[in-house]
Amino acid sequence: MQVAEVELLGWAYTPGAPSITTQPADTTSTEGLTASFSVDVGGTPPYAFQWYRNGAAIVGANQATYTTPVLALANNGEKYSVKVSGPDGLVTSSEATLSVVDAPVLQQVMNLGNPNLLIAVYNRPMGASALDPAKYAISGGVTIAGPLSFDTVMPTAVLIPTTAQPLPRRSR
Numbered sequence: 167m168q169v170a171e172v173e174l175l176g177w178a179y180t181p182g183a184p185s186i187t188t189q190p191a192d193t194t195s196t197e198g199l200t201a202s203f204s205v206d207v208g209g210t211p212p213y214a215f216q217w218y219r220n221g222a223a224i225v226g227a228n229q230a231t232y233t234t235p236v237l238a239l240a241n242n243g244e245k246y247s248v249k250v251s252g253p254d255g256l257v258t259s260s261e262a263t264l265s266v267v268d269a270p271v272l273q274q275v276m277n278l279g280n281p282n283l284l285i286a287v288y289n290r291p292m293g294a295s296a297l298d299p300a301k302y303a304i305s306g307g308v309t310i311a312g313p314l315s316f317d318t319v320m321p322t323a324v325l326i327p328t329t330a331q332p333l334p335r336r337s338r
Contacts, residue, residue: 183255184209190246190262197239197269203246203262204231214251219244234264242266270296282311284326291321302326 188206195201207213207230217227224232232246245261271289278285284304288296295301297314304310308328317323 181210181254184213184250184252184257186250186257186259189260190248192263192265194265194267195234195237196267197237200234200236201264201266202231202233203248205248205250205259206230207250207252207257210252210254212252215248216251217246217248219246221245237264237266239266239268282328284308284328285317285320286324286326287320288322288324292316292324296324299326304328 185208186205187208188204190203190205193201193203203217205215213230215228215230217224217232232248234241242265244264246264247261248259250257250259268290270292272286273289274287276285276287277283286302297316299310299314302310302314304326310326311329312327314327315325317325
């Protein structure tokens with residue numbers, strides 16, 4: 167009797183040569199960070215993985231997910247693929263392209279006369295992660311008082327509402 171398909175604890179298992187059911191996707195990351203590529207496979211396990219960068223095998227990259235080392239702008243345009251082998255054969259994924267963008271640079275912080283609003287100006291428009299208050303540390307008794315937002319006039323600016331703690335007065 168030949169088994170055509172078995173479901174075990176929610177995982178579908180179809181015997182045969184490995185197949186890539188989810189190809190690695192093109193990925194964009196920022197210089198100074200990492201990027202990850204992954205595949206999902208079907209067929210007869212166990213599987214062996216070998217990731218490639220620009221056609222050359224990456225030493226130690228032998229899991230279904232590969233995370234790059236910290237990226238530089240020079241990594242922009244690199245191509246990543248993986249070969250998956252199993253007892254019944256071998257399959258190679260399509261290539262995924264890595265895009266690396268320059269890290270944002272904080273150019274200026276100002277308040278424009280309002281002590282309860284800081285404006286952080288960057289060298290380029292920022293993504294949604296710039297609105298995460300945890301990414302900011304403010305000293306001098308100032309705390310973040312509400313949700314951050316993008317400035318509608320200056321797309322490179324993040325508005326940071328604050329609560330300034332009054333400085334103690336010195337007695338004379």
